[in-house]
Amino acid sequence: MPVIEYREAIRDALAEELTRDANVVVFGEEVGQFQGAYKVTKGLLEKFGPKRIVDTPISEAGFIGMGIGASMLGVRPVMELMFWSFYSVAFDQILNNAANVRYMSGGQINCPIVIRGPANGGTNVGATHSHTPENVLANHPGVKVVVPATAYDAKGLLKSAIRDNDPVFFLENTMLYGEKGEIPTEEYLIPLGKADVKREGTDLTIVTYGRCVLHSLAAAALLEKEHDVSVEVVDLRCIRPLDIDTVLASVAKTHRVLIVEEQKPFASVGSQLAYMIQREAFDELDGPIHRLATIDAPAIYSPPVEAEQLPNPQRVLKAALAAVA
Amino acid sequence: MSKKPTAIAEKNSAPAVPANDAAHAPINAGLPREEKIELYRKMVRIRRFEERSLQAYQKGGKIGGFLHLYIGQEAVAVGCCSLMGKHDHVITAYRDHGHAIAVGMDTKPLMAELYGKATGCSKGKGGSMHYFDPTKNFWGGHGIVGGQIPLGVGLAYGVKYQGHKGAAMAFMGDGTVNQGAVHEAYNLASLWQLPVIFVIENNGYSMGTSQERSSAGALAKRAEGYDMAWGVCDGHDVYQVRATMDKFLRLAREESKPAVIEIRTYRYRGHSVADPDNTYRSKQEIEEYRRSKDPIQVFQNQLLTERVLDEALIEKIDAEARAEADAAADFSEASPFPTPDDIQKDVYWETDNPTERKSQGRLFFD
Ligand SMILES: Cc1ncc(C[n+]2csc(CCOP(=O)(O)OP(=O)(O)O)c2C)c(N)n1
Ligand SMILES: [Mg+2]
Numbered sequence: 001m002p003v004i005e006y007r008e009a010i011r012d013a014l015a016e017e018l019t020r021d022a023n024v025v026v027f028g029e030e031v032g033q034f035q036g037a038y039k040v041t042k043g044l045l046e047k048f049g050p051k052r053i054v055d056t057p058i059s060e061a062g063f064i065g066m067g068i069g070a071s072m073l074g075v076r077p078v079m080e081l082m083f084w085s086f087y088s089v090a091f092d093q094i095l096n097n098a099a100n101v102r103y104m105s106g107g108q109i110n111c112p113i114v115i116r117g118p119a120n121g122g123t124n125v126g127a128t129h130s131h132t133p134e135n136v137l138a139n140h141p142g143v144k145v146v147v148p149a150t151a152y153d154a155k156g157l158l159k160s161a162i163r164d165n166d167p168v169f170f171l172e173n174t175m176l177y178g179e180k181g182e183i184p185t186e187e188y189l190i191p192l193g194k195a196d197v198k199r200e201g202t203d204l205t206i207v208t209y210g211r212c213v214l215h216s217l218a219a220a221a222l223l224e225k226e227h228d229v230s231v232e233v234v235d236l237r238c239i240r241p242l243d244i245d246t247v248l249a250s251v252a253k254t255h256r257v258l259i260v261e262e263q264k265p266f267a268s269v270g271s272q273l274a275y276m277i278q279r280e281a282f283d284e285l286d287g288p289i290h291r292l293a294t295i296d297a298p299a300i301y302s303p304p305v306e307a308e309q310l311p312n313p314q315r316v317l318k319a320a321l322a323a324v325a
Numbered sequence: 326m327s328k329k330p331t332a333i334a335e336k337n338s339a340p341a342v343p344a345n346d347a348a349h350a351p352i353n354a355g356l357p358r359e360e361k362i363e364l365y366r367k368m369v370r371i372r373r374f375e376e377r378s379l380q381a382y383q384k385g386g387k388i389g390g391f392l393h394l395y396i397g398q399e400a401v402a403v404g405c406c407s408l409m410g411k412h413d414h415v416i417t418a419y420r421d422h423g424h425a426i427a428v429g430m431d432t433k434p435l436m437a438e439l440y441g442k443a444t445g446c447s448k449g450k451g452g453s454m455h456y457f458d459p460t461k462n463f464w465g466g467h468g469i470v471g472g473q474i475p476l477g478v479g480l481a482y483g484v485k486y487q488g489h490k491g492a493a494m495a496f497m498g499d500g501t502v503n504q505g506a507v508h509e510a511y512n513l514a515s516l517w518q519l520p521v522i523f524v525i526e527n528n529g530y531s532m533g534t535s536q537e538r539s540s541a542g543a544l545a546k547r548a549e550g551y552d553m554a555w556g557v558c559d560g561h562d563v564y565q566v567r568a569t570m571d572k573f574l575r576l577a578r579e580e581s582k583p584a585v586i587e588i589r590t591y592r593y594r595g596h597s598v599a600d601p602d603n604t605y606r607s608k609q610e611i612e613e614y615r616r617s618k619d620p621i622q623v624f625q626n627q628l629l630t631e632r633v634l635d636e637a638l639i640e641k642i643d644a645e646a647r648a649e650a651d652a653a654a655d656f657s658e659a660s661p662f663p664t665p666d667d668i669q670k671d672v673y674w675e676t677d678n679p680t681e682r683k684s685q686g687r688l689f690f691d
Contacts, residue, residue, distance in 0.1 A: 057539040
């Protein structure tokens with residue numbers, strides 16, 4: 001199987017869907033002539049032309065709103081946010097218009113838009129550029145939220161997202177763009193809302209998603225080797241729809257849970273998970289549900305300190321030991 | 326592929342102050358020799374500071390994240406900020422090193438901020454894009470394109486509300502004029518006659534997008550739709566910047582009139598250090614600006630003609646600026662990083678002033 005970067009996997013998904021469906025268009029700042037701020041869209045302008053790959057002014061509310069409007073007519077826009085942090089400029093369009101138009105029209109109007117871009121810390125770009133809004137987004141019924149951790153997942157999930165008839169918010173990670181993974185040569189799709197057990201284990205379930213999957217796998221390897229603890233890592237892949245069944249099945253096996261997320265703790269994805277796990281698997285638990293999140297403050301710039309503010313393999317390891325103690 | 330930004334700008338019809346006249350404008354002609362030298366020195370200090378920071382970024386790996394250099398645009402911040410009085414305020418975007426030095430911030434904590442050190446101007450919390458110094462009436466340093474512009478209107482409102490004769494200068498780039506918040510800010514400023522000057526630093530590009538690929542029509546002229554005064558000036562000549570801005574700042578301070586001023590400038594470096602700068606403009610274009618319009622060179626020539634500078638003084642100023650930049654780097658190098666315990670400081674006034682806390686309940690979560 002070919003091994004490609006996460007960014008190439010996204011690019012391939014875009015190219016395949018652009019080829020398959022003439023209604024798919026790609027909009028965003030610097031996606032065309034500049035080849036993408038992170039080179040995700042590299043080559044697409046040359047291949048698909050300026051009618052399908054469109055550079056926008058710095059007007060997130062305007063162009064995202066435009067995409068939502070066009071999607072109501074059946075265009076399938078894939079809108080790039082250079083950083084998900086800039087979603088706040090387009091908040092009304094994303095969470096009032098896209099999230100509600102179907103409901104308010106009594107189901108008459110579809111909104112098949114994808115908004116994608118990186119949402120992560122760890123690159124020392126400070127508080128304004130490091131938001132992880134998956135919990136905020138997923139708080140809105142009507143939208144879907146995807147956070148892929150690997151190249152394979154990114155490609156299969158993005159293709160499904162583009163074919164989905166609801167608004168799908170696709171949260172990538174600049175720290176993952178260069179990560180490589182195996183991808184089959186033949187076409188594949190991954191359904192939205194299906195978690196993936198990235199590592200099997202018996203002593204502890206780590207429920208996680210996004211880049212924290214990598215941290216958790218790294219910690220799990222150490223836990224196995226140095227502490228004789230067998231960890232199962234469940235990668236949610238999607239926040240909404242949420243595959244709680246896979247989580248519960250794992251809890252029934254290990255009886256201990258650590259949630260790891262690159263989120264601020266208050267009302268995070270992990271908060272929702274913890275509620276659901278205790279509600280539906282209370283008797284399976286041998287101890288309280290633990291959680292490791294980003295330290296509760298705006299993102300600090302200072303590079304070595306930001307590394308400590310976020311989850312990292314060492315912090316996961318410590319939290320895991322506490323959860324099995 | 327790349328067009329000179331001046332091509333579009335020519336469509337503007339507002340009168341710019343002709344170059345030769347700018348030197349004779351009272352605001353410039355009346356300057357004591359020392360202050361002219363100071364204008365020149367500030368531009369050189371900004372240039373050397375940024376070159377040193379680039380070196381620390383690329384060679385030493387001392388700086389993380391973004392580094393948006395102002396090199397080529399120095400005359401804009403220096404010209405504008407040199408006009409500041411006690412009740413004048415400045416706010417800008419992420420390309421903020423020039424403004425910070427222009428308002429008088431010390432380069433040691435500025436460099437230390439880039440290094441992420443506790444001695445930085447924001448204690449290592451903000452980084453390159455987020456410099457602040459309220460004691461110098463400098464309100465940032467903002468990372469979100471256009472986010473600073475309503476704040477600039479707020480500074481103007483605050484000045485007016487509190488009964489001062491002052492003005493706010495809200496700086497933005499040519500790509501920023503297309504953010505909705507900017508247009509809302511224009512309307513508020515004009516509707517309520519607030520003393521704010523919206524300064525568009527038109528360097529021709531927003532990242533890799535030229536002005537003509539991002540903006541319909543002329544930039545400052547949009548002010549007409551909001552019934553606001555506007556002007557355009559050459560930002561390679563610090564005298565012109567001062568002459569133009571002085572006129573509008575007076576109107577703002579004395580008659581509380583807002584305005585939009587487009588200042589034509591150019592950046593020599595990529596958008597940030599991460600920009601390979603090979604998709605949207607030619608090397609020749611950059612060279613042409615460097616050769617004929619460099620703001621430091623233009624002003625140096627002017628001051629040589631005026632016999633304010635001579636070769637020895639030019640050398641001395643440059644050597645001092647280099648030494649200052651090196652000293653700032655050494656200071657940064659020797660300074661400590663913040664600690665993980667610092668992460669949750671400076672979030673709430675109440676937790677920073679625990680003895681005066683009035684609210685109850687938990688403020689932080691884990
Ligand atoms: C809301 C928002 N969108 C996009 C960005 C990414 N971005 C940062 S600077 C920039 C270009 C801005 O260009 P311009 O306004 O001309 O200012 P310049 O960089 O030339 O000083 C972009 C797109 C951002 N920081 N904030
Ligand atoms: Mg610009």
